[in-house]
Amino acid sequence: MLRPLVRLLIQAGATFPAMAELLRQLYVDVAIHDVLRHEKNRTDSLVSLITGLQRREVHRLRADQPEPDAVPATVTIGTRAIAHWLSMPEFAEADGTPKPLPRSGEGSFDALIASVTTDLRPRTVLNDWLTQGVATLDEQDRVHLNTVSFIPRGGRTEQMFYFGRNLRDHLEAAAANVSAPDAPPFLDRSVHYDRLDESTARALEAAARETAARVVADMTRVADAMTEGKPEVDEVTDEPHRWRVNFGLYVYRDDGTGQADEETKGR
Numbered sequence: 001m002l003r004p005l006v007r008l009l010i011q012a013g014a015t016f017p018a019m020a021e022l023l024r025q026l027y028v029d030v031a032i033h034d035v036l037r038h039e040k041n042r043t044d045s046l047v048s049l050i051t052g053l054q055r056r057e058v059h060r061l062r063a064d065q066p067e068p069d070a071v072p073a074t075v076t077i078g079t080r081a082i083a084h085w086l087s088m089p090e091f092a093e094a095d096g097t098p099k100p101l102p103r104s105g106e107g108s109f110d111a112l113i114a115s116v117t118t119d120l121r122p123r124t125v126l127n128d129w130l131t132q133g134v135a136t137l138d139e140q141d142r143v144h145l146n147t148v149s150f151i152p153r154g155g156r157t158e159q160m161f162y163f164g165r166n167l168r169d170h171l172e173a174a175a176a177n178v179s180a181p182d183a184p185p186f187l188d189r190s191v192h193y194d195r196l197d198e199s200t201a202r203a204l205e206a207a208a209r210e211t212a213a214r215v216v217a218d219m220t221r222v223a224d225a226m227t228e229g230k231p232e233v234d235e236v237t238d239e240p241h242r243w244r245v246n247f248g249l250y251v252y253r254d255d256g257t258g259q260a261d262e263e264t265k266g267r
Helices: 003-011 016-035 044-051 055-062 073-087 109-114 122-132 157-179 198-227
Strands: 135-137 143-145
Touching: 016 044, 016 055, 044 055, 073 109, 073 122, 073 143, 073 198, 109 122, 122 135
Parallel strands: none
Antiparallel strands: 135 143
């Protein structure tokens, strides 16, 4: 389970001593906030007992709790803009296919970005999306949404945000299902085949990518329709709404030994 993560950490220059310190901090944080539900039980001694860390180490780590990572602004803006592109009549066809958008004017890319933010210039967003491969320009200078490339490329802050959030949420769902005494509470299903020849494996991967793109687009339209115009805070308490849902899909292919092919290595 951890091997791909360790490989990525080594490639990124994250050494074992640095990760060991981070893991110590995480053990203390999880013990306090996830395991010991009652405030009176959150003593250094009990945290030490259930984590195996020395009490003076627990005391040090509790005094140095990091702030939680904030969601990058470009992630929020990009998610909302793509949702509008797939769901609003001026930007999408009746079947939800995103229209190619002119750069300016009514029903344009500029209008799309203006519908979700006034903090970033549409040109800035477009340049970023073109670099990431999220959007392309045609000969008529119209902007096309690449429905297969919603996730940014190349180790960017936005990509690392999705990497951490999606792996965490998938593991949270799987762990909850394994721990559930009765029916698993979350959806966690996969279709898997082995002993395939390479051409069949590649064809199945391509089919999975096409199917996933359609499902993600459908879910985006449903979610956007359900949330459009709804307040983000409780009308009575004025407290922000805290519930969230993360729906994801993935596809993986290797040669049966756990090694990706040369085309995939280094991505």
